Amino acid sequence: MPTHLNPFIRLVVQATVLFTPLASIAQETDRQAIWPTSIAVQTEAGEQIPNGAYGVVQIQTPRVASLLQLRGVMGRGIATIRSDDSQDCQSLQLRFVAGDFGGDGVSTQVTQPIRLILQSTRVSKALARGEDVVSDMYAISSQMNDTDADIIIESGLSESHGFVLNPGASIVADVFGSTTSRLSCSEM
Numbered sequence: 001m002p003t004h005l006n007p008f009i010r011l012v013v014q015a016t017v018l019f020t021p022l023a024s025i026a027q028e029t030d031r032q033a034i035w036p037t038s039i040a041v042q043t044e045a046g047e048q049i050p051n052g053a054y055g056v057v058q059i060q061t062p063r064v065a066s067l068l069q070l071r072g073v074m075g076r077g078i079a080t081i082r083s084d085d086s087q088d089c090q091s092l093q094l095r096f097v098a099g100d101f102g103g104d105g106v107s108t109q110v111t112q113p114i115r116l117i118l119q120s121t122r123v124s125k126a127l128a129r130g131e132d133v134v135s136d137m138y139a140i141s142s143q144m145n146d147t148d149a150d151i152i153i154e155s156g157l158s159e160s161h162g163f164v165l166n167p168g169a170s171i172v173a174d175v176f177g178s179t180t181s182r183l184s185c186s187e188m
Contacts, residue, residue, distance in 0.1 A: 041187060043080055049082060054119065054120065071102045072098070087185065088183060094167045096164070098162065100162065102160065114157055115156060116152065134164050135151070140152075141153070
């Protein structure tokens with residue numbers, strides 16, 4: 001090989017090694033900045049995922065039961081999560097159970113809807129994989145501007161509640177896995 005090409009080849013190789021990782025990092029950063037959290041989106045069904053969030057959980061008609069000091073909440077709901085691979089959303093059914101020591105007698109009744117905002121990819125990906133989300137394993141807050149929270153309680157619960165989000169509509173989903181549906185999402 002001629003010696004006058006060696007410095008040129010070395011320069012090309014150095015430039016390739018230097019700029020290839022930067023280009024892939026820039027593309028990754030652009031994709032993350034545009035999708036999934038830089039904009040608020042709305043599904044075709046009208047569910048809104050706010051700016052900065054990866055998804056929401058809605059329990060429309062939870063039931064609360066009290067037994068002296070103990071209070072439990074249970075219900076079925078829907079998790080709506082932004083997809084990583086495209087600009088659409090996933091929807092999955094889930095079961096919800098919560099409890100605390102806020103009971104004041106013996107009673108059972110339907111209570112106000114529960115809405116949780118999923119602020120981290122760790123939570124949204126766990127639900128999308130069909131894994132249980134236990135509140136003790138994540139940072140929970142009821143402050144809407146808490147950037148350190150994995151899950152924000154928008155309504156229906158207090159921070160004193162411990163809860164579990166269990167993907168699937170029945171016990172059969174625990175064995176065979178929960179199913180997700182794709183929804184089209186659009187910018188708000």
